[in-house]
Amino acid sequence: MSRRYHTTELGSIACEDLSDVGAGKEGWLVSDPNLLTALDTHSLALANRSIVLVLHWSDDADPSSYRLKIVPDLSPIAAEYISAIEWLVFDDVRVLAIGTSSGFLLIYSLQGDLIHKQLVNNAKIIKLRVRGTNKDLLEDTSSEEVCVVMRATVARFDGSDIQSMLHRWFRERQLNFWDESYMRRDQEYSGASFGRLPYQLWNVSKYGLCADAAITGIMPPPLMEPQSSQRYYCAVTVGDDAVISAYRLSEDRSRSIVGAILSKVVPATFSTISSISKMIWRSDTTTKKQEEKPQPLARASPLTCLKDYPRKGEKLTLSPSGTLAAITDSLGRILLLDTQALVVVRLWKGYRDASCLFVEMLVKKNSATVGSAGYQYEKSDYCLCLAIHAPRKGIVEVWQMRTGPRLLTIPCAKGSKILQPTYRFVSSISSSSYVPLEVFFLNGDSGQLSVLNRSLN
Numbered sequence: 001m002s003r004r005y006h007t008t009e010l011g012s013i014a015c016e017d018l019s020d021v022g023a024g025k026e027g028w029l030v031s032d033p034n035l036l037t038a039l040d041t042h043s044l045a046l047a048n049r050s051i052v053l054v055l056h057w058s059d060d061a062d063p064s065s066y067r068l069k070i071v072p073d074l075s076p077i078a079a080e081y082i083s084a085i086e087w088l089v090f091d092d093v094r095v096l097a098i099g100t101s102s103g104f105l106l107i108y109s110l111q112g113d114l115i116h117k118q119l120v121n122n123a124k125i126i127k128l129r130v131r132g133t134n135k136d137l138l139e140d141t142s143s144e145e146v147c148v149v150m151r152a153t154v155a156r157f158d159g160s161d162i163q164s165m166l167h168r169w170f171r172e173r174q175l176n177f178w179d180e181s182y183m184r185r186d187q188e189y190s191g192a193s194f195g196r197l198p199y200q201l202w203n204v205s206k207y208g209l210c211a212d213a214a215i216t217g218i219m220p221p222p223l224m225e226p227q228s229s230q231r232y233y234c235a236v237t238v239g240d241d242a243v244i245s246a247y248r249l250s251e252d253r254s255r256s257i258v259g260a261i262l263s264k265v266v267p268a269t270f271s272t273i274s275s276i277s278k279m280i281w282r283s284d285t286t287t288k289k290q291e292e293k294p295q296p297l298a299r300a301s302p303l304t305c306l307k308d309y310p311r312k313g314e315k316l317t318l319s320p321s322g323t324l325a326a327i328t329d330s331l332g333r334i335l336l337l338d339t340q341a342l343v344v345v346r347l348w349k350g351y352r353d354a355s356c357l358f359v360e361m362l363v364k365k366n367s368a369t370v371g372s373a374g375y376q377y378e379k380s381d382y383c384l385c386l387a388i389h390a391p392r393k394g395i396v397e398v399w400q401m402r403t404g405p406r407l408l409t410i411p412c413a414k415g416s417k418i419l420q421p422t423y424r425f426v427s428s429i430s431s432s433s434y435v436p437l438e439v440f441f442l443n444g445d446s447g448q449l450s451v452l453n454r455s456l457n
Contacts (some may be wrong), residue, residue, distance in 0.1 A: 004237050004409050007441060007450040014447030015042060017067055019045045021053050027415040029444025030391065036094070039419040039440060040087040044449075045096055049081035050074060052098065053081070055451070069106050070096070078102050086128035087422040088146065092345040093166050097146070099125030103294070105148060107166075115169050119197055129214055130157065130423045131318060144425050149213045152205035153297070154235055156215055156249075159425050161197050170249045176406040202249050207307070208241025212315050216339040217322040219248060222301070236339055238313025238327050244335070246303040252399070301320040304342050317356045317383060319438060324401065326386055334388060336402065345402055348388065355389040356360045357420050360436035362455040363400065363407065379434045387439045387452070389418045395442075398452075407456060415444045 021030045022035055029035065038045040046053045056066035084099035088107070095115060098106040101124040107116040122319040125148055132144035144159030204213060234250040312330040318339075319325070325337040334354060336346035342388040360382035383400040389412060396418060398408040412418075419440045439452045 006408060009448060009450045010440075011449055012447040013055045013057065013449060015055065015067065015440075017053055017055075018046070018078070018447070019049055020069070021048045021099065026445055029417055029442065031417055032244055034081075036082065036085045037417065037419060038087050038324070038403070038444070039091060039421050039442075040094065041421055043087070043094075044419075044442075045085055045087065047082045047085045047098070052082065052085060052108075054096065068110060068112055070098075070112050072098060072100070072106055072108075072114075074100065075102060084125045084149075086130055086146075087190045088130065088162065089265065089424045090163050090166065090168075091426065093163070093170065095166060097128055099128050099148065100258075101125070107162075108182065109170075109353070111403075113173075116165060116197070119294055120148050120155050120199070121150055121201060122151050123152060125150055127212060129318075130159075130425075131214075131320075131322065132423055132425060139297070143218055144423075145215065146198055147213075147215045148199075151204050151209045153201055154213050154215065154237075154249075154418045155199050156233065157197055157199045163326055163425060165197060175253075199295070200251060200298050201295055202247070203297050204235055204237050204245070204247050204300055206247070206300075206302045207245045207305040208238040208239050209312060210237035210245070212239075213237040214322075215249070215314055215327065216272065216317050216318060216325065219340075222248065234303075234339060236316065236337065238316050238324055238329075240312045242305040242307050242418070243311050243313040243329055244327060244344075245305040245339060246339075248301045248303055250299040250301070281323060306317075306344075315355065317358065319358045319401075320360075324358070324384075326358070328354050328356065334363070348399075351388060351390050353391050355391075356447075357387045357389075357439050358401075359385050359387045359416055359420075359439045359452065360435055361385050361396065361398065361400075377434055377436075380419045382436045382454075383433075387418060391416075396439075396452075412441065412450075413443050413445070417442050417444065 022032050032048070034049050042056055043053045051073065052070040054068040054070070056121040072082065080100050080102045082098055083101045086097050088095050088097050094110060096108045098108065100106065103119055103125060104122050104123045105118050106114065109115055127149035129147040131147070132337040146157040146159065146162060147155070148155040149203060161164070164167050214236055215235055216234045220233050221232050235247045235249050237245045239245070243371065273442045313327055315328045316328060317326045319383055323338065323340055325339050327335045327337060328351070329335065332352035334345045334351050334356060338345050361381045362381060375449040385407065386399045386401055388397045388399065390397065394412055394414060396410045396412045397406055399406050419442055420437065437452060440456070441452070
């Protein structure tokens with residue numbers, strides 16, 4: 001009865017198409033390491049190595065009324081497969097981003113059209129992170145980004161660049177919808193007709209390869225550094241060699257010695273060799289599509305690391321502001337990291353194979369005003385908490401941040417996952433009520449989807 005009291009059922013995703021992503025046996029949702037999930041409002045994306053299934057549900061329609069299958073054109077020679085998925089949600093545009101084992105970023109529309117394809121780096125993409133920080137008293141600038149995580153590098157795409165590209169694509173698509181020649185040209189270019197999206201790329205393998213990473217936000221420049229207009233970012237990584245590592249990321253590629261060599265010496269040398277070869281061999285003038293290459297690396301300065309063999313970092317979860325990170329390790333511990341001071345401020349033990357998500361709950365003791373009719377909830381009404389899913393215990397615990405008590409213990413069925421909708425890019429400040437972070441429960445065996453209630457009462 002406690003689970004019914006603290007959660008609200010939303011519907012079921014059960015349908016025949018789920019067999020395409022491995023459904024049909026007990027525990028299929030959590031037993032397959034290649035099965036990926038991404039949640040958005042009324043939509044769920046499930047992906048195995050070669051196919052993505054998008055399911056949609058609503059309160060007044062059949063949960064399986066909208067189904068979409070996306071089969072990316074992957075390279076059979078390189079044994080390429082889908083390694084990461086995430087939603088990209090803007091004010092009026094919603095698309096699905098896919099990362100591949102060959103380092104390509106693919107963006108698809110909800111009609112299954114390939115909008116964009118770009119090589120980020122010649123390495124497997126293990127995570128796509130979408131986050132943003134609004135301008136307030138603590139942050140003098142706003143930042144919205146898509147972070148692409150690989151084993152040795154991280155890349156950052158600015159949200160405004162992606163939004164501009166998507167608007168151009170949808171506008172041109174709408175204007176030329178009935179033009180058959182445009183449709184053929186669009187398929188031929190395979191999403192590359194708008195050129196490359198600008199991005200920054202950093203090497204974060206100073207202390208070993210990473211299992212997960214995140215750009216936590218903007219940080220001040222180093223001491224004695226001359227003031228400039230460029231931004232510095234903080235990146236936190238977790239991995240086998242170092243449980244936690246932190247880096248200061250610079251936007252300026254010219255300060256990287258490797259980047260300077262790659263961006264100046266190599267192109268000049270290649271141009272000279274190409275000119276000489278043309279003079280000698282007088283090759284024909286047939287044009288070939290130039291092979292896409294990743295861009296030079298920018299400077300990443302190591303800040304600190306925590307090595308504690310045989311402990312290994314496994315997964316990382318960021319709070320909405322990026323000031324806290326929950327990190328799970330191979331010894332069944334959960335570390336709460338202050339990403340600004342770069343110190344561990346809390347530790348939980350006995351949570352093997354755990355998953356963590358930050359959630360905002362209504363925990364005010366004086367709820368007379370808050371519970372009155374017509375009251376619009378504000379951000380100050382909610383308290384930041386951490387939901388810890390312990391599958392071996394079959395429970396989900398909710399702890400108040402940073403040093404608060406355990407507020408809830410909720411039974412969670414075996415074969416279930418906790419999920420959270422992706423960050424929504426907002427171009428302007430909305431006048432509507434504040435939308436807090438929520439945690440959803442997906443039971444893979446029954447297909448039932450439910451949400452954790454915001455109030456503890």
